[in-house]
Amino acid sequence: xxxxxxxxxxxxxxxxDSAVIKCTYSDSASNYFPWYKQELGKRPQLIIDIRSNVGExxxxxxxxxxxxxxxHFSLHITETQPEDSAxxxxxxxxxxxxxxxGAGTTVTVRA
Amino acid sequence: xxxxxxxxxxxxxxxxQPVAFWCxxxxxxxxxxxxxxxxxxxxxxxxxxxxxxxVDDSQLPKDRFSAERLKGVDSTLKIQPAELGDSAVxxxxxxxxxxxxxxxxxxxxxxTRLTVL
Numbered sequence: 001x002x003x004x005x006x007x008x009x010x011x012x013x014x015x016x017d018s019a020v021i022k023c024t025y026s027d028s029a030s031n032y033f034p035w036y037k038q039e040l041g042k043r044p045q046l047i048i049d050i051r052s053n054v055g056e057x058x059x060x061x062x063x064x065x066x067x068x069x070x071x072h073f074s075l076h077i078t079e080t081q082p083e084d085s086a087x088x089x090x091x092x093x094x095x096x097x098x099x100x101x102g103a104g105t106t107v108t109v110r111a
Numbered sequence: 112x113x114x115x116x117x118x119x120x121x122x123x124x125x126x127x128q129p130v131a132f133w134c135x136x137x138x139x140x141x142x143x144x145x146x147x148x149x150x151x152x153x154x155x156x157x158x159x160x161x162x163x164x165x166v167d168d169s170q171l172p173k174d175r176f177s178a179e180r181l182k183g184v185d186s187t188l189k190i191q192p193a194e195l196g197d198s199a200v201x202x203x204x205x206x207x208x209x210x211x212x213x214x215x216x217x218x219x220x221x222x223t224r225l226t227v228l
Contacts, residue, residue: 043219101153
């Protein structure tokens with residue numbers, strides 16, 4: 001089965017700085033890579049996703065890059081704000097339903 | 112539009128007792144998922160339903176866990192008997208429907224936090 005590793009497990013950044021989270025996956029058949037944000041005690045929510053036919057996708061302050069050859073993908077958050085503090089999960093799937101999640105990255109934005 | 116609804120939000124039980132969780136997916140969503148989330152970990156799929164059919168239950172510990180989605184809408188996940196290691200958050204999610212080449216966002220519920228004493 002798919003195995004997704006996520007790094008770092010915790011990340012502390014100064015407000016306004018950038019944050020980068022990296023994930024690697026094992027199954028070359030995976031072609032869908034969503035990112036979820038989970039605030040403390042809340043439900044995971046999709047913030048951005050990328051499919052294997054593109055290398056980069058951007059949505060305002062967040063962007064995701066994908067390197068299929070190396071089997072890794074990354075989340076980039078620019079101009080971080082306190083409301084970006086949360087746990088971020090990457091996931092990989094070869095279809096839309098069987099998501100394999102990483103262990104999560106706790107991001108803390110210092111004011 | 113209401114999101115995925117789960118109840119109860121919290122449950123504390125003694126080991127060996129039974130427990131049940133309920134999920135109401137987003138209206139019109141044919142696919143329903145139950146996930147287990149241990150502290151500090153990502154969600155792990157337990158079972159997936161397409162309408163009333165369990166199409167993937169390979170990760171469900173069938174000796175003690177069971178699930179049903181009788182009318183293809185609401186779903187119940189049951190544990191009997193519960194063990195100490197079952198303490199976790201149980202998340203329900205739903206999506207419009209799966210199909211080869213289709214990508215449907217999974218919408219998660221708030222989860223049920225289970226504590227087994």
